[in-house]
Amino acid sequence: MRKAPELYIGGLSEASGHSVHTIRWYETQGLMPGVTRDAGGRRVYEAEHIGWLEFIDQLKRTGMSVAEMQVYAALVMKGRKSLPDRLELLKAHRTRVKAELAKTRAALKLVEQKIDYYDTWLTTGKRPAEVPSLGRLRKR
Amino acid sequence: MRKAPELYIGGLSEASGHSVHTIRWYETQGLMPGVTRDAGGRRVYEAEHIGWLEFIDQLKRTGMSVAEMQVYAALVMKGRKSLPDRLELLKAHRTRVKAELAKTRAALKLVEQKIDYYDTWLTTGKRPAEVPSLGRLRKR
DNA sequence: TCTTGATCTAGAGTTTACTCAAGGATGGAT
């Protein structure tokens, strides 16, 4: 009754946008739970693995290192008794990400101030009033 | 009349939070315009270099590579005739940063959905309805 | 003058996250 179309590494690669190299490397890093093999030794994936890799991508994009994703993946493999730990890990991650985002937004604001500074200088032809910490340097 | 307190690499290191190694390495990468030497061959910095490194840090925090900062620093060294190019470079950077921020915010949102999912599961004791692309995986 | 701490250069080493290469097995199509 349960008959998923077989998903080999090439198919998962296409579906996920990761190279087959990367998928195998993720596996060596403990980031690919639940991979089976067929009679010929080939890795067989389920449709869920596509979603899993997508989730991994979100973690990565929010700045999680492979080392911490390893911890998360290990918890997933321990089953539902690890739910509290997974929740804690993700919450801690969320806190860090929010802090990082705030810092990056602040940095962007400063860069934009510099843009305004250059813009004014260029359109008025004269150097605007000093803006602190915008990294001016005399020519030498 | 113009008498700045001498700033050697150790002082700049303290003031900027970068190691002396990093400051020297930045120089080899063309990221330190306007560094002079004293009679004994030691690097002498001006107070402006502190602001410069702070600005570099903002660029870095917003994800600019050292390679692109090189380009920016080279423009700075060309003097005011490079103003339009500097402005263009920073504006292009701003555009990229905003796009990156949007993607990261979206990723964070998905991670937060997963947190909610785990939270509900944990507090109700039963697995909530599927949320698409949250990377579930069967144990095996 | 001697010592100590900061500085210098050149070059090697580290970390993270892939990315590729070599050589070999497998399996469906002709």
Place this chain on the structure above:
DNA sequence: ATCCATCCTTGAGTAAACTCTAGATCAAGA
């Protein structure tokens, strides 16, 4: 029976951004 694409493993290579080491020089204080 033979091709060819796709898969396998092991291990080496790459890129970015530092980070450290070794051996030498310099400057200021005891």
